Amino acid sequence: MKWVVAALAVTLGGCASVSELESTPETMSVISGKKPKEYADCVQQQLAESRGPLTVEPFHEGGVRLVVPQKVGDGPAAVVDINERGSGSSIKLYERLNNFPLRLGDVKTAATVCISG
Template sequence: MKLAVVVLALAMTGCASVTDIEHTPATMSVMSGKNPQEYAECFVGKISDSREPSQVEPHKDGLRVIVPQKFASSTPTAIVDIERRSGGSSIKLFEDGGNNPLRPKDIQHAVTACISG
């Protein structure tokens, strides 16, 4: 029964585009003493243990990290926007299915692990 619930929850999340994900409410918003490049390097290093390589691109006054799904590396599942602020960065995490309590927590763990300088 539990397996059926997990499979159903994963099936309901579907495939989202970067545009779809960036229009969802942020699931996490934090500040870091690291500049955007340092934070992105830390985050990509932490998340690489559980996923295919993330795509890092310039965005506004900082960087955007597009995180692929665990099993479909061409489909994004999360976006991490890292903007330069005085003394560090502001970080916002947007996730596909961010209101799903059964979603993997590896992305959130990587976001919080990289906060401190």
């Protein structure tokens, strides 16, 4: 069953680039009390077992961009833009197939868990 869902997701979604993902509506837009690096480290730890290594890129002044790889295929599955904001961060999550109800929820779950705590 998992193979069918993965194959269907690859077939329906194709490959997307970071800029294409960021041109879609964000899946999540929140504010955290954590600094960008602290939040990025948390997301990386949460996704360490379910995804390959995340790409970390500098983003704006003091911000970080995380590019999450797809489980199957090439290209990004999600992009997390983390900007410094006062004593914390503003976070925007863009996911591939964000309107597909059967998409994997590990990225959004990791992003949500890391907001506080």
